[in-house]
Amino acid sequence: MVKPLMASETAKSEPIAFIDLKAQRRRIAAQIDAAIDGVLTHGAYIMGPEVRALEERLAAYAGVRHAVTCASGTDALLLPLMARGLGAGDAVFCPSFTFAATAEVVALLGAVPIFVDVDADSFNMDAGSFERAVAAARKLGLRAAAVIPVDLFGLPAEYDVIVEIAQHNGLFILEDAAQGFGAKYRGRRLCSFGDAAGTSFFPAKPLGCYGDGGAVLTNDDSLATAMRSLRVHGQGSDKYDNVRIGINGRLDTLQAAILLEKLAIFDDEIAERQRVADRYAAALSDLVTVPYVAPHMSSVWAQYTIKLENRDNVAAYLKAHGIPTAIYYPLPLHRQTAYRDFPRADERLEVSERLSRVVLSLPMHPYLDEETQDQIIGAVQGAVSGGR
């Protein structure tokens, strides 16, 4: 005789997702399918009408003049630096506690990333370390050229302070908003605080497509024109007379069509992420260090990252209880093989190194229901009290 399935077993048969893209898909399946069908019908796969429509919507959303879509978040950081002509002899200040792409684009252009430490509460660029990095660049005979503040885990960098230091030193400001698109700083959405901002539509980002994609946002007309040329091999007004050395960096029409549908529910999804974050904070703040969001900011919760001393034991306990977690980032950039020989602000970037040992990201997405969240909370409570 087959044993009847209990309700609790049905729930268990669906493993808890770290990021549940399938739930979002179920919500807007009809709209996405129609959007894809529209592209398949008109057939303009490259630079079709959805690309231009998306650029208009993204620019309006972020409150900037131009959105230049491109093939990835990495290209969205590369294109503005190329347009500025960055290269040998230029120093670009990057936080060490970030995803590799932030510094990768700098090194690819032959410029020098200089690693800056971060603040332990915000995970974002530390002002004092930034100033020491500018001094370090001068000592090395490099031209202090640009800074790339990152809005890590969806939380804005401290723009008032970063922008002031950057302007004082004549730096180009490129915001790495790959994780922070949609978040607010002093009531204004990110991507207008620097000279340009790059964001990513990688599927796991808060606004993700069904593959790779990205966009640069800027108020600078000539920068936008240069980037539109650079993303298509540096083409000029005559398509076969290239006026710059560029890349093949376009966003697919299909991805633009998908993003238009996802952008329509984005604000609602941000509110849902906030709901999840609030419940996590209420339940966990006595046990672990939960993320701190300063009153003049909002986060889009690309990750919900807690800090705890016995991180690896807790992660193992959670895994054994069916709770997926992730470690962003287990190794700061200045300690990674490809990056460890680049200069840094200080002999040791102590906060970045310490964070890499204590951070743990919990499941976070807009479709995390309260029952599942309570399971996660209960497991963290069990792990922390048992692991002591």
Ligand SMILES: *Cc1c(COP(=O)(O)O)cnc(C)c1O
């Ligand atoms: C994801 C990410 C990028 C790169 O985006 P891709 O679309 O994967 O190329 C750059 N910077 C940060 C901080 C990111 O999280």
